[in-house]
Amino acid sequence: MATDPSFIEHALDQSGLAGRLTARKMFGEYGFHLDGKFVAMACDNSFFIKATPALARHGLDLPMRPPYPGAKDYPVADELLDAPEQLRGLLIDTAAELPPPKPKARKPRVES
Structure with a gap:
């Protein structure tokens, strides 16, 4: 069962982190990124957070x-x-404990 878009909107709204927390479709479900760091995911209308000391x-x-x-x-x-x-505080602290995202590798330009 896939996650409903309304669940994603609810999670984003509840976080109170407008603009900083984003959701992106990943493998048929959703990943949440805070300031570019992968902090949580939604699968089957459940919210999973990365395990950190936070x-x-x-x-x-x-x-x-x-x-x-x-x-x-x-x-x-x-x-x-x-x-x-509580959700907002945990998301912020979780992101603070994660390393910065790795820069995406640029594809080599093909000259014609």
Whole structure:
């Protein structure tokens, strides 16, 4: 079952990070990027956040499960969609702990 676009809009709205948090379709589901860093994903209308030490600092013990068959377990943060301030803080702290995105490799120009 694919994630509904309305779920994505709800997650973006609840984050309160307009402009900084974006969602992009990835492999039939969605990935969330905060300031260019991949911080979360939505699969089957569930919100999965990257596991970082920020979870423990925020006192969160979220349930874990794979977002799709064959994936490793990720923290399921669905409950935070009803706690916007907590969600926003966790997303910001998660992004702060991740390395900057790698620059995309440029394709070589083909001269004709």
